[in-house]
Amino acid sequence: MALEASADPVDLARRLQAAHSAVIAHDARVPADVRPVVLESWRRTAGAGVDPDDHDPPVVLDEHRIDDARREHPLAITLPAVRQAVGRVAQDAGHLLVVTDASGTLLWAEGHSAVKDAAWHLGFFEGARWAEADVGTNAIGTALAIDHPVQIFSGEHFVRTHHPWVCSGAPIHDPETGAALGVIDLSGPLRTAHPMILGFVTSAARMAEHLLAERMHQRDRVLHEALLEDLEHRTHGRCAVVSRTGRVVASWPHGWLSGRIDLTSPGSRVTLPDGTVGQLEPVGAGVGFLVRSTAAGCPTPGGMLLAEARVAAIAEPAPAGSPVAGPAPAASAPAPAGTAVVARGAGPGHPPPAVRDHHPEDATVVTLLTDGTPHVRWPGGGTEVGLRHAEILCLLALHPGGLSGEQLALRLYGEAGNPVTVRAEISRLRRLLGERLQTRPYRLAEPFDVDVVGVREALRDGRLTEAMLRYAVPLLPRSQAPGVVELRDELEGALQCAARGSNDAATLLAWIETTEGHEDLPAHQRLSAVLADDDPRAPLVHARTARLEQRLAGRDPYAEPARGR
Known part of the structure; x- marks a missing residue:
């Protein structure tokens, strides 16, 4: 100075x-x-x-x-x-x-x-x-x-x-x-x-x-999801997703491709570090590319170009020389019922991208993991629901065989719960849902899909990154219903434990972008240790980790301007 x-x-x-x-x-x-x-x-x-x-x-x-x-x-x-x-x-x-x-x-x-x-x-x-x-x-x-x-x-x-x-x-x-x-x-x-x-x-x-x-991390999430979607829809050999500058974001099998690839040559093919040729498919508008190996034994079927990505809000001018201005992605075919695909976020101010399910055409779909109002939709209709009704739907989703009035009252109100009160709430909820809500015992009529159940299933199957992407916001954060609080604590504890014990950068990044993980110091410290020093994501992660450490120590992390890079 x-x-x-x-x-x-x-x-x-x-x-x-x-x-x-x-x-x-x-x-x-x-x-x-x-x-x-x-x-x-x-x-x-x-x-x-x-x-x-x-x-x-x-x-x-x-x-x-x-x-x-x-x-x-x-x-x-x-x-x-x-x-x-x-x-x-x-x-x-x-x-x-x-x-x-x-x-x-x-x-x-x-x-x-x-x-x-x-x-x-x-x-x-x-x-x-x-x-x-x-x-x-x-x-x-x-x-x-x-x-x-x-x-x-x-x-x-x-x-x-x-x-x-x-x-x-x-x-x-x-x-x-x-x-x-x-x-x-x-x-x-x-x-x-x-x-x-x-x-x-x-x-x-x-x-x-x-x-x-932050914008780069949004693009990275879209690319991670594009890879997951591609793997859901086809059986093939090696594939990866890379940023618009050629940085490898993720690959399958894990570690097949890493570092950077040269995207300066025009066209839809690229020479990979091992000398083989990769086929490029654009993901979104200037977000990045899906890369498939064309080596023997690695088929490259075309047509599924990830066109559902609503990424215009985070698309930015592509770097000079990047082959973004290729053919526009074609619409993808509908996914089979029950298949997980990716719903992209709409940009800054919106929750992180979530994994969305394809449901049977006649399914009742319940959305509880939202920054807005919980809601239910079904073919030809839908409705928003208040907190108490959302709690009931959540608890019934966890018990597809149904719950009695006494069981539901205990999970909603605790020991002081009254089945008569539950009966009145169920009556009001049935006016909204009709026969989609059954009685004797209280249960949701099949087929139904509830987003929080997808989180539990992903955790159960070891799909940690998907579970964290699904759980971008807490489950009914204003709810004090004992059964909901227990589930919320169970999910957040399991996700936190999985993240803190993971050596996978994608899993850790997905966790720290959730509402609960954003302030998780041990997870940030682990991610700081996992990321290589030359990883372009490392400076932001290190800075956030330092801020959390300073806050824990009782110091103001913004007392002095950050210096250096």
Whole structure:
């Protein structure tokens, strides 16, 4: 950081401008005020031929192209959160809030009109490129060059006309590849300098990376589900799902394919690391690909292209060179009754994707695992149900042979339960469901499907990732009915125990994305240990683990901005 809390900004600016003149103009001995990071940047800048007295940045995007560049850039989805995090800071401090692309080209520049006017005369406006090689040492270009947050104060700028300014920039990285996507920068006149600005910028960059990582995890869940769906529908050899940049997300058999594959060649075929050829099928719009080996003994039947994915809300511009713009997926054939397929989430703000079942055409389907209101649907109709009726449906689903009034009263109300009260509730529920709810004993008429039963079956069969995807939200969290509380505790305890004892990243990731697993420190610690250091998901998991550890220790995890990558 250039400006320490105890420093006098005016005195520091004077000393740095004198140091700049001594080193750049007179090739004198480097004064102590010149930081190593600045001196190295000056050397790179001089080597690029930048003139400290006359060097305007190139304008690479005109007003007709800037809108397209913004719309297509992956940082566009982070901009509202960035504005919320540091927009007020920029306004209060008299700074401009700037977001660039990976080349240092300004895509967004917002702030006080007087500051924007002053910046305009320096060429600091949208469409101009502020890389080091173009305009010398500055917070944008230097942050990209060193891949680290940096503050450039007054005479630390290589070009003299920039000396009246202070700039703080932090790179934002792609969680898929680790490459820089751009920079968040706060720039303003020297009189607005404050030592906390760099911390705000760094924190905003980490927040943007967190949002991008969450989107990546959403895409990964869609890809995991695509693989599960494909395995449900066909018997074949090796297959895998890869991200839009070629990162292998999951494979079957486990470990068949790992690391990355090269997707830069156009077309629907790809050369795999073992030299064999794989067939690509797109999953969603820019989400990733299903890869099937075409080696002998590994048939590649076509036609089932996973078209049910409702992934438009999380689709983003595909990286350059990625063969996403292939033929659109064709509609998949209906799955056999009772077959599990995947229902994709609709994007941020929605629960994680769940595994959805195909039911017999005349089945009564009961949905209890929902952020909304529990509901029942049947061919040609359906209804929402209140909490008490949802509890009854849950308990009857666990006992397909039926329950007596006394048994149901005990599970609904405990020892004080009264069968007469149960009879009244059943009567009201039958007005909604008709003959789908039977009496003597109380039971659900076949065929019926209740989502929570699917969780128990997946757990029983050892399909842990599927069970966790199904249990994205707690079972009737407001319910205090003893039978429901017992089931909820049983499921969450079993899922938690399975996750904490697992060495499978997919299982652990599925668990920590559930409502209950999101705050599970031991599961986060285990996942941190399971993920390789170069796994692009590792930084987010490590950060969440550290936050939970700090919270457990009674420290405020947000007391200081996160540093580094």
